[in-house]
Amino acid sequence: MTAPLLEVAGVGKRFGRLTVLDDVSFSIAPGEAFGIVGPNGAGKSTLLNVVNGVLRPDGGTVRFDGADVTRADAAARCRAGIGRSYQIPRPFGGMTVFENALVAASFGGGHTGRAAAEAAHRALETAGLADAANTPAGSLRLLDRKRLELARALATDPRLVLLDEIAGGLTEAEVPALVETVRDLVRAGVAVVWIEHVVHALVAVVTRLMCLTYGRVLAVGDPHAVLADPQVVEVYLGSTIAGDDPVVEET
Amino acid sequence: MTWVNAVVQGILLGGLYALVAAGLSLMFGVMRIVNLAHGVLAIGAAYLALEVADRLGWHPFLSLLVVVPVMAAVGYVLQRGLLDRALRGGELAPLLVTFGLAIVLQNLLLEQFSADAQRLDVGSLGTASIRVTDGLSIGWFPLLSAVVGLLVVAGLGQFLARTRTGRAMRATSDDQEAARLMGIDNRRLYAIATAIALGTVAVAGVFLGSRTTFDPGAGATTLIFAFEAVVIGGLGSLWGTLAGGVVLGVAQTVGAAIDPAYGILAGHLVFLVVLAVRPRGLLPAAVAR
Numbered sequence: 001m002t003a004p005l006l007e008v009a010g011v012g013k014r015f016g017r018l019t020v021l022d023d024v025s026f027s028i029a030p031g032e033a034f035g036i037v038g039p040n041g042a043g044k045s046t047l048l049n050v051v052n053g054v055l056r057p058d059g060g061t062v063r064f065d066g067a068d069v070t071r072a073d074a075a076a077r078c079r080a081g082i083g084r085s086y087q088i089p090r091p092f093g094g095m096t097v098f099e100n101a102l103v104a105a106s107f108g109g110g111h112t113g114r115a116a117a118e119a120a121h122r123a124l125e126t127a128g129l130a131d132a133a134n135t136p137a138g139s140l141r142l143l144d145r146k147r148l149e150l151a152r153a154l155a156t157d158p159r160l161v162l163l164d165e166i167a168g169g170l171t172e173a174e175v176p177a178l179v180e181t182v183r184d185l186v187r188a189g190v191a192v193v194w195i196e197h198v199v200h201a202l203v204a205v206v207t208r209l210m211c212l213t214y215g216r217v218l219a220v221g222d223p224h225a226v227l228a229d230p231q232v233v234e235v236y237l238g239s240t241i242a243g244d245d246p247v248v249e250e251t
Numbered sequence: 252m253t254w255v256n257a258v259v260q261g262i263l264l265g266g267l268y269a270l271v272a273a274g275l276s277l278m279f280g281v282m283r284i285v286n287l288a289h290g291v292l293a294i295g296a297a298y299l300a301l302e303v304a305d306r307l308g309w310h311p312f313l314s315l316l317v318v319v320p321v322m323a324a325v326g327y328v329l330q331r332g333l334l335d336r337a338l339r340g341g342e343l344a345p346l347l348v349t350f351g352l353a354i355v356l357q358n359l360l361l362e363q364f365s366a367d368a369q370r371l372d373v374g375s376l377g378t379a380s381i382r383v384t385d386g387l388s389i390g391w392f393p394l395l396s397a398v399v400g401l402l403v404v405a406g407l408g409q410f411l412a413r414t415r416t417g418r419a420m421r422a423t424s425d426d427q428e429a430a431r432l433m434g435i436d437n438r439r440l441y442a443i444a445t446a447i448a449l450g451t452v453a454v455a456g457v458f459l460g461s462r463t464t465f466d467p468g469a470g471a472t473t474l475i476f477a478f479e480a481v482v483i484g485g486l487g488s489l490w491g492t493l494a495g496g497v498v499l500g501v502a503q504t505v506g507a508a509i510d511p512a513y514g515i516l517a518g519h520l521v522f523l524v525v526l527a528v529r530p531r532g533l534l535p536a537a538v539a540r
Contacts, residue, residue, distance in 0.1 A: 052432065078434035092425035095418070103422045106415045108434030116415070156434055 003066060005030040005191050006160055011050055011060035013043070013215075020046045021057070022215040028193065030159065033186045035206035035223065036195045039236050043215040044195045045087060048162045051193070052084045053077040065159070078108040083158030085149035087165040087195075093138030097129055097148060100137050101155040108156025120155050127151035127181060143174050150181065160191045167198040175201050199227070199237075211236055256387045257508035258501055263389070265480075265500030266397025267462070269493040271455040272477035272484075273403050274448035280487035281420045281444040284334060284345045288353040290474030292449060295356055296322050296456030297465055298364055300371055311371040311461055319453045326449030330442040338441075353470065360467035368464035371457065396458045403451050404493045410447075411489070420444055424487070479522040485532025494533050498525075 004027035013021040020043045028034050036044050049055040051062055053074035061070045069077055078084075092100050101120035105111050111119050124130045127147045132140065137148060146166050153161050163182065167175050179201045186192055186205060196202040202209070202223070209223035211232045218236075219229045226232055275289045286292075296318050303314035329352075337348040373392065380390040411417035423430040423437050431437060459465065459473060476499065484495025499518050506517020525532065 054428065054432070074428075074431040075434050075436045078432055084432050086429070090426050090429040092422045092429070094425050095421055099418055100422075103418050103430070103435070104433040107419060107436075108432075110434075112415065152433060 002029055004028060004063075005032070005065060006051065006193070007061075007063040008047075008051065009061050009063070011047070011057045011062065013046055013050060013055060013057050020215050021050065023060070024212070024215070024217055025060075026210055026217065026220060028160070028191055031186070031189045031191050032208065033182075033192045033194070033206040035202040035209040036193065036212055037197070037199060037202065037209065037226075037232075037236060038212035038218075042212040044212055045164055046215075047212065048084065048164055048193070048195065052082050052162055075107075078156055078158075079110060081157065081159040083108070083153030083156045083161040085146075085153045085161070085163050085166055087168065089142075089145035089149045091137035091140065091145055091148050091152075093136070095137055096133065097124065097135050097137050097140070097144075097151075098133040100148060101151050104152040104155035105157075108158075110157075119157065123151045123155035126154055126184060128177065142169055143178075146170065146178070147181075154185070154190075158190060160193065161185065163192060163194040163196075165195055165197060167196055167201045170198075179204050203227070253386065253508055254505070257504045259387060259389065260393065261501030261504035262497055263393040263397040263500070264504060265497030266400035266493075267393070267455075267458060267496070268400075268476055268480045268499050269496030270396060270400030270403055270451070270458060271473060272480040272492045272496055273400070273407060273489065274451040274455070275474075275477045276481045276484075276487065276489055276492040277407060277444060277448045277451070279481065280489070281424050282334075282338065282345075282441050283342070283424075284338070284349070286448075287346065287349040287474065288356060288470075289349075289452065289477055290472070291353045291356045291360070291467075291470030292322070292325075293452050293456035293459060293473050293477075294465055294467065294470045295360060296453040297371065297460030298360060298369070299453075300457045300460060301369055304371060311373055311457055315454060315457055318457060319450050322453035322456075323446040323450040326446040326452075327442045329449070330445035331438070334445065335438055335441065353474075357467050357470055364467065366466055366468070368466045369460070370464045371460040373461045377461065392462065396462065399454065399458065400496065401493065403454065404489050407447070407451070408489050416440070416443060476518075479518065483522055483525045483532060485535035488532070488534050491532055491534035498533070 007027040009025050011021055011024045024047060038044050050057045053072055061068055064080060064082060098120060101123050102116060105116045105119035109119050124133055127150045129144060129147045129151050132144060140148060167178055175198060182205050194202060194206060206223055208221060209226040210220040211218040211226055213235045219226045219232050271293060275286055278284045278286050300311050300314040300318045303309055303317050304311050333348060334345060337345040377392050380388045382388040411421055419435045419440055423435060423440055427437060480496040480499050481492050483498050484491030498521060502521035503514045503518040507514030
């Protein structure tokens with residue numbers, strides 16, 4: 001048993017009277033691929049925001065690589081090795097694709113000069129965006145914006161990447177290439193926490209799955225076992241489940 | 252020939268306005284702060300240069316060696332100590348804080364230096380000129396200030412386009428939260444941006460104070476011209492600010508050629524027309540966005 005890379009313990013978060021996260025605990029080993037599913041409003045994105053420091057939890061702790069980072073800000077956690085891609089891509093629209101990755105490599109990755117440029121190129125290569133390097137990021141179409149989110153997260157040299165619905169909004173034909181990219185990432189030893197409604201894409205990559213509902217952990221463990229859990233079927237998959245390969249698209 | 256002369260003088264004056272406005276444009280482009288203390292800070296820099304020139308017997312341009320670093324340091328501290336807090340208070344707070352700062356600074360200057368008009372003495376450079384033709388001669392001083400204005404704008408443009416810190420400023424300007432997730436410490440970055448902005452303000456102040464007389468109240472006019480240059484050019488765009496400065500300068504000199512009393516008014520009128528016809532400015536969102 002190796003020491004966990006990420007350890008979330010008893011995290012709670014309220015927005016006013018609404019409890020979004022309630023005593024959430026889980027941990028991830030270095031290099032592990034971990035999936036999170038749950039109905040809309042279950043607190044999945046909020047959980048990622050607490051992990052990468054955009055939000056402070058009201059209670060509980062977040063430990064990364066043995067250090068308590070609960071109070072560290074997002075920039076510090078990025079430099080420590082937590083990368084994040086957004087559900088709705090947020091490129092720096094006034095800059096080129098390459099410059100987007102370069103900023104991430106320079107600051108998050110701590111590279112300078114030629115090393116920064118090389119790290120940015122590698123990230124674009126991995127994310128499948130090398131050909132679009134000189135395109136203004138604001139003019140990319142959705143698939144490439146999602147790739148850019150991934151590339152920027154990668155350029156920060158992360159040991160843990162948080163992916164928020166990167167397959168959401170893509171066509172069925174576009175999903176496999178993205179799944180392959182995430183798989184490459186995991187093969188390269190980067191731990192992944194992946195929120196996704198496109199469940200078949202998720203199950204193809206992750207080794208453990210957690211189902212979150214109303215801010216609580218409903219089930220966690222082997223992906224197939226979690227998806228077969230009657231409670232999970234009831235609250236999340238519901239009647240939309242069809243056959244062995246459930247696809248639940250966000251509406 | 253009068254018209255050619257008016258346009259040429261206007262373009263040179265525009266270069267000076269761009270020099271004055273560059274810092275205002277940078278602060279708005281990077282942090283979305285409209286710094287209402289910009290004009291008073293420029294006048295403050297002119298007084299600082301005056302002190303250095305008086306006490307050490309230095310030429311005003313040589314005093315820049317002291318004034319620029321001092322103003323840059325003031326900018327760094329101002330951002331860390333005051334404006335960062337103001338930014339956390341929403342969009343209106345920085346406007347109110349810099350407005351208050353302008354009043355405080357103006358009165359401090361009044362207290363310290365009295366309301367007497369002062370002038371930085373640049374010697375024969377102030378009056379020397381190159382005669383091009385009979386009706387057209389170009390003064391060395393206006394030419395120098397326009398060249399410095401151009402260099403400052405071009406230098407800032409290159410800084411934003413090519414350096415690590417400059418790219419981080421553009422990224423933060425596009426999306427502050429996403430920039431933090433790329434590991435960018437925006438407080439440090441903002442402090443650097445304000446330091447650079449006030450460094451350019453220092454240069455602008457010395458040129459302004461050498462061109463005409465100034466007193467503690469001159470900050471208001473300075474701010475208005477800088478603000479008009481920035482808005483005409485397009486908010487947050489540095490090259491736009493240069494274009495805006497030139498448009499404003501030409502409007503003023505051509506207006507003054509029609510009737511000496513109409514110079515300033517013509518500048519304001521052009522500003523209003525641009526606001527009405529192209530509210531986003533001539534070159535919106537080009538460099539600093």
